[in-house]
Amino acid sequence: MQKFIFLGLIILTQFLLANPKGYSIETITTPKDVYFHIAGLDIDKQGRVYCATRYGDVWILDKGKWIQFAKGLQEPCGLVIDDDGSVVVTQKPEMTRLVDSDQDGVADLYLNLSHEWGFHNNYHEFNFGGIKDKQGNFIGSLNLAAGPKVPGLKLSAMSTEGGYRGWAYKVSPEGKFTPIASGLRSPAGLGKNPQGELFFTDNQGDYLASSTLNQLEPGKFYGHPISLLDKPEYNMTTLKNMDDQEFDKMRTLPIVWIPQEEIANSPGNPEWNATKGKFGPFENQFFIGDQSRSNIFRVSLQKVAGRYQGAVIDFMSGFQCGNIRLKFDLEGNLWAGQTSRGWASRGLRPYGLQKVVWDQKTIPFEILDVKLQKESFKIYFTQKINPQDAKKIKISRWWYEYSRMYGAPKSELEELTPQAIKISADGMSMTISCALMKERVYCFDFSELTNNNNDKLANKKAYYTIIHLIE
Numbered sequence: 001m002q003k004f005i006f007l008g009l010i011i012l013t014q015f016l017l018a019n020p021k022g023y024s025i026e027t028i029t030t031p032k033d034v035y036f037h038i039a040g041l042d043i044d045k046q047g048r049v050y051c052a053t054r055y056g057d058v059w060i061l062d063k064g065k066w067i068q069f070a071k072g073l074q075e076p077c078g079l080v081i082d083d084d085g086s087v088v089v090t091q092k093p094e095m096t097r098l099v100d101s102d103q104d105g106v107a108d109l110y111l112n113l114s115h116e117w118g119f120h121n122n123y124h125e126f127n128f129g130g131i132k133d134k135q136g137n138f139i140g141s142l143n144l145a146a147g148p149k150v151p152g153l154k155l156s157a158m159s160t161e162g163g164y165r166g167w168a169y170k171v172s173p174e175g176k177f178t179p180i181a182s183g184l185r186s187p188a189g190l191g192k193n194p195q196g197e198l199f200f201t202d203n204q205g206d207y208l209a210s211s212t213l214n215q216l217e218p219g220k221f222y223g224h225p226i227s228l229l230d231k232p233e234y235n236m237t238t239l240k241n242m243d244d245q246e247f248d249k250m251r252t253l254p255i256v257w258i259p260q261e262e263i264a265n266s267p268g269n270p271e272w273n274a275t276k277g278k279f280g281p282f283e284n285q286f287f288i289g290d291q292s293r294s295n296i297f298r299v300s301l302q303k304v305a306g307r308y309q310g311a312v313i314d315f316m317s318g319f320q321c322g323n324i325r326l327k328f329d330l331e332g333n334l335w336a337g338q339t340s341r342g343w344a345s346r347g348l349r350p351y352g353l354q355k356v357v358w359d360q361k362t363i364p365f366e367i368l369d370v371k372l373q374k375e376s377f378k379i380y381f382t383q384k385i386n387p388q389d390a391k392k393i394k395i396s397r398w399w400y401e402y403s404r405m406y407g408a409p410k411s412e413l414e415e416l417t418p419q420a421i422k423i424s425a426d427g428m429s430m431t432i433s434c435a436l437m438k439e440r441v442y443c444f445d446f447s448e449l450t451n452n453n454n455d456k457l458a459n460k461k462a463y464y465t466i467i468h469l470i471e
Contacts, residue, residue: 019316020458022280022362027320028353031059031066037351038337040079040089040130041325049329051353052076052089054341058098058107070098070107078129078140078190090129090140093119095171116177117142118163122150123342125165128188130269130325134196137170139180139216141187141200144224153226153236156206156404158185166227168200168216182231183222183251188324189269190216191286193301201267201288204260207247209400209408211267212254213288213299215308223251223402248402255308256299256465257400257441260407263312263463265292266343268324270299271334278332280358281368281382287315289323289336294346296323296336296356300369305468311370314459316356320349333357365451367462370444374470376420376433379444379462383451384427392448393418393432397440410441427452438469 030036036059040052049061050069058070058079069087078090087098087107094115098107119125124146131139144158144166152161160166168180168187186203193199198216202208207224214222221228225247228234258264270286273279286299295317301310322345325337334356341350368380395418398410420433432444447460 019318020280020364020366022359022364023316024357024359025316025319026355026357028061028355030351030353031068034059035341035351036353037339037341038325038353039075039077039339041327041335041337042079042081042087042130043327043329043335044081044085045330047330049335049353050079050081050087051337052079054339056091058087058089060105067105069100069105070110075126077126077188080130080132080138082132088113088129088138090127090138092125092127095127095129095138095140113138113175114171114177116164117167117169118161118165120145120152120161120163122147124158124186126186126188128190131190131192131198133170133192133198137172137178139168139170139190139198141168141184141190142166143186143188144184144226153229153239155226155240157406158206158224158226160226160229162229164227164230166224167230179230180218181216181220181222182227183220183224184227185224188291189267189288191270191272193272193286194274199255199270199286201258201270202254203266204407206404206406207402209257209402209405210260211258211264213256213258213267213270213286214252214254217252220252221250222254223247244403251402253439253467254465255301255467256310256312256463258297258312259441259443259463261293262461263293263297263314264288264290264295266290266322266324269326271326271328273328275328275332278358278360279328279334281363281366282315285369287326287334289326291322291324291339292343292345293317294319294322294338296326296334300371302371304372304470307467309372309465309467312463312465313367313370314461317346319347319354321345321347321352329355365455365457366459367444367446367457370462370464372436372464372466372470373431375436376431377442377444377464378429378431380429381451385423385430386450386452386454387423387427389449390421390423390430393421394445394447395432395434396443396445397437398443399440416442436466436469438466441465
């Protein structure tokens with residue numbers, strides 16, 4: 001009886017989810033009797049879908065038929081199709097080029113591109129990948145180790161025995177390995193924008209109060225100190241003797257904080273929407289899936305004082321499993337590779353493949369974007385809003401403190417009263433004046449806001465991270 005009640009609650013929850021109108025989720029049938037935990041996803045120019053599974057296979061979906069392209073890999077967590085048609089996967093011990101030299105549809109060459117990092121067979125030493133930079137290098141990111149008895153340097157929950165754990169790196173087409181940046185914790189997703197700038201998500205934990213989206217820049221340190229063990233000026237003794245304030249001064253702040261539980265717990269790769277309207281009104285924003293909450297959310301970027309900051313807005317929930325890999329196809333559909341292995345996720349299945357399809361006509365009532373101005377915020381919507389609801393808007397702000405705690409609550413949380421609210425002449429945006437402060441997350445709650453048809457927003461909150469104010 002309890003089982004039926006539990007299933008009923010799940011079904012009811014899925015039914016009540018506030019998803020944007022005009023968007024639907026389609027489920028793709030995966031190979032029978034295969035543990036299809038996807039951790040690498042790409043789509044070629046012919047529309048063929050390539051999936052790397054955490055059990056070591058690479059599969060291709062071609063015109064509705066699945067073909068096993070490769071097998072025997074060690075938990076690959078990234079996949080990208082190269083210009084010559086070969087497939088480059090990031091598996092735990094190495095980056096590997098898969099080549100179908102005899103053109104029979106199956107890889108017969110497994111070529112080691114690089115293995116210049118340390119791998120100590122720890123379950124948490126993931127090797128993420130799946131993108132190339134403007135120069136044609138393959139980009140990867142190395143997870144820290146975890147466990148109560150793991151050897152090496154450990155200042156809190158995570159540990160390292162060296163070998164560039166907690167670093168991002170690049171590998172040239174010829175196989176040259178170069179470390180890029182340090183201080184990463186569990187950087188489960190890599191992405192880029194049309195300008196070729198690189199980005200990564202990092203998962204909440206020690207030295208990371210909540211999950212983040214970051215711009216990946218050479219030489220930067222992003223906060224987790226044990227990765228510094230691989231720099232010549234540090235060793236175990238010096239790092240153990242340093243306090244958290246010293247590390248805090250060194251770190252690069254994220255583009256956005258992703259509120260824990262409210263938006264995401266374990267974000268995957270950021271996928272840029274450059275579909276030219278094929279996916280609705282949300283052009284030029286990142287879409288990111290979450291492995292725990294089984295949702296997809298959006299991030300809009302704004303450059304202020306020479307660096308990015310921006311807004312986080314939820315998009316869609318109710319997927320069958322955790323979304324760790326996203327990819328747009330040529331038709332503008334958003335594919336989601338899914339897994340719950342190791343960490344539980346919402347949904348009725350442990351793994352799978354789904355895609356989000358827009359009906360090409362319905363514009364849902366959503367928060368489109370948030371932009372910081374000199375003394376205010378400007379909020380854009382996809383439909384005209386009801387001016388009478390402006391007084392019902394709620395604003396709060398907080399920050400996340402840097403510490404070795406495993407996650408951290410919101411600090412200095414406070415409610416704000418808008419100083420002024422002005423609705424634009426076309427009814428599609430509003431300007432909200434309020435007390436502004438750098439290094440704060442601002443939450444705008446539009447739960448009571450309606451459009452001209454008296455409909456409420458599907459996703460009612462937007463979270464803007466201010467790193468710098470506009471001078």
